[in-house]
């Protein structure tokens with residue numbers, strides 16, 4: 001991912017609306033590009049400053065932003081495990097149906 005693409009995705013990231021594939025690429029770039037991490041910090045501060053629901057909260061950048069990034073990262077890992085489990089269950093269900101059909105047709 002280029003820094004330009006990354007920059008265009010920051011607001012979606014901060015609002016939590018990135019799809020898993022995009023989120024994975026976004027976080028990979030976030031981990032290795034310091035300039036873009038700074039860009040995320042700036043946009044994060046701006047978005048928090050204009051978020052009136054959180055008006056009275058004190059913004060602690062060194063705590064809040066890493067927490068947000070880790071939350072997004074772990075929910076992405078969770079969703080991909082969930083997807084894998086669903087896929088496995090689907091295969092097992094098909095096998096079970098096939099076995100049932102096979103037993104009844106003998």
Ligand SMILES: [Zn+2]
Pocket residue numbers: 002003006029033034035036
């Ligand atoms: Zn970058």
